[in-house]
Structure formats: C-alpha cells, structure tokens
Amino acid sequence: MTAIGLRTATSADREYCFQLHKAAAMGAYITAIWGWDEEVQRDFHACVFTPDRWQIIGVDGTEAGLLHVEHRPTGIYLARIEFHPDHQGGGIGGQLIRGLLHQARRQGRGLTLDVLVVNQRAQALYRRLGLHEVTRHGENNIKIRMSTKPPQPGPIDRS
Secondary structure, three states, X not given: OOOEEEEEOOHHHHHHHHHHHHHHHXXXXXXXXXXXXXXXXXXXXXXXXOXXXXXXXXXXXXXXXXEEEEEEOOEEEEEEEEEOHXXXXXXXXXXHHHHHHXXXXXXXXXXXXXXXOOOXXXXXXXXXXXXXXXXXXXXXXXXXXXXXXXXXXXXXXXX
16 A cells, blocks of 8 residues: 655755656646746746645655645635656545545535646546536636535435
8 A cells, every 4th residue: 555645845845846847747738838948937936835835745755746735715726736757647646636625525615726728637637536627717728727616505304
C-alpha cells in the first residue's frame, strides 16, 4: 500500500516547486498556450508561492508533488495539484481529490477548480471524480472552471 503524506511547504521548497511546475507538471501546457518565458514564469511563481499555504505531497517517503487548497466562504477551491511524472497516473491525485470531495460534502459545500483547456488528462480525471464544467474563462477561454454542487436538502421523510 502506498503511504501518502502532506507537509507544509517551506521557503526552501521554492525551487523544487518551480522545477516541478516547469519540467514535470505544467511546462508543456504553458508552452502550448503562451510559450515558455523563464523570467515571466519565475516572476509569476514568486508572486503565487506562499509556503504556509502550499503542501508538499510525499509518496512512500519521496517528494512527489504539491498541493494548494483554499478554504473559501463559498467552498473549497483546489488551486493547484501537480505531480512529478514518476508519480502521475497511479491514483494518488484521485485519492487526494476524493478526500477533498468528501470534506466538501461533509461541510455541505462544493469543490471548485480551474484547469487549462489543453490539459485533457486532468479534465478526464476531474470528470471521473464527479466534477463538471461550469464556465470557460481567461484570455481566449483557456481555462475551464469545474465544480461540484453542494448537496441540496431533499424532502423530509416523515414516515
């Protein structure tokens, strides 16, 4: 059985997270849409990397990816989940997302995320997990917002 762990990122994880994003997880998708500009990407990463809000995903004691979840008043927002290719396709992402879906249901809230239109593999995973497309947005509609809906109260059974 695979042991999955999460730890809060530290400032020492800044370069690991950037390299994971660039080479392993999202670089090809970003390149396909905008082209890769190292300086722009490093500047963007410097703006969004907030160590105390990011988590490093460990698999059997090895760093495997990163997770950034925001608990908003409107629900849970999965801001980022990225894995090194050695850890993609093994069900770890699905397991973590199912945990977030379970948490959202318990709280009577929804789970929302954004995915790039070119990332068909991630979209397929999110659909299998029960998320659906809500809207497209961003420059030339390059992002798809996907969401669950919080459970609605059903009729009261008075039998």
